[in-house]
Amino acid sequence: MNKGHLIGVGTGPGDPQLVTRRAWALVENAGVIAYPTPDTGSSFARSIVAEAISSDAIEIPMIVPMRPGRAPAQSIYDEAAAAIGEHLAVGRDVVVLCEGDPLFYGSFMYLLVRLKESFPVEIVPGVTSLSACAAAQARPLVARSDVLSVLPGTMDDDALTVAIEAADAVAIMKVGRHMPRLRALLRRLGLAETALYTSHASLPHERALTLADAPDEAPYFSMILIYKGDDPWIS
């Protein structure tokens, strides 16, 4: 019997219209669909493509407890990989939904590493939150021969300072509860005037603000963009 394919599908930043044609078609035709879901609330990845999911599809929710600053237990991915592997072993493809892009800060890697030696894999890349935040602001993310650094907001001030000073363009991801500290740091670095803050890019409740206007209580899905390149973008 032929084995099923493990298919990691990027669902993009949130707007169902920003799903790729291939991702949408794969979800429409999927017999088995897996996705991460928090222990309280519903799955963001699933919500993006909900309209495309067949009522006949078998769904495998991977319940991932959300605890700030702590990675979920690896046993969650052991169990999910086992459940997915049972379908793959009998020849059924499994579509795994991933917010944004499957290989850009995603939890899909934990499934991939557990299953890639045993089953054929396909990855369908998606639009990242990085691109969606730049689009919301209508400002270049990175241009010409610039260096772009993508930094997690969890980094400490010293490490952030070194990384920000070395780059032409910077995206600080996972801002969340680090917002007051990050804003104070960027003020000290003289970048607070031109930095941009975006949350929930591409969703109806998207906010595209300057850093000065950003709330102190930032959601996890928010980002700060800094561009230090030449004019005309600093104006």
Added chain:
Amino acid sequence: MNKGHLIGVGTGPGDPQLVTRRAWALVENAGVIAYPTPDTGSSFARSIVAEAISSDAIEIPMIVPMRPGRAPAQSIYDEAAAAIGEHLAVGRDVVVLCEGDPLFYGSFMYLLVRLKESFPVEIVPGVTSLSACAAAQARPLVARSDVLSVLPGTMDDDALTVAIEAADAVAIMKVGRHMPRLRALLRRLGLAETALYTSHASLPHERALTLADAPDEAPYFSMILIYKGDDPWIS
């Protein structure tokens, strides 16, 4: 009279199936479409969505001479912005096709800066070559609390060394004729064994290789990915 919208549309890395639903629909309904095209050969951005372009659409090719290592004359964008502006001024939307994502190393910024003060703007983000190369290799681009740096292959060895040593994950873009030098540098840094080389990601002639197996003559549309994070990805 209402002004038309300038709409920057990311066409993704090359596979027409990796165009977003919104981008595809905008191209299908576009009355005026602009795109960069080389002085010899045909437009890559246009080729990706060719099937969606209406035979009635007005097309504005922006002829961009391709000279290695040199940016095209700004007069090209002055002329293109003027031609696009004539349509916007009389209320016609203009869709500008952009390979990958409009704001990720794209020439769309040159039109944006010329037109954004006079006309409403919309940006439709696209899948970048960065995500497409990681997908072709089925390896994480960046994970957990990693720092990702995106570096142009045109940087000199000293600057590249500093940037590579500071990051957990690195993408070197625009490899092209810099390939032999970049490979020698990564050998000296002890990273040549694990680095990956991808060209024409998502296209029928995609090549996903290790850096060791990569050709000395690399095309402009090629990328080196380095991941220095923890196991299980270095194995």
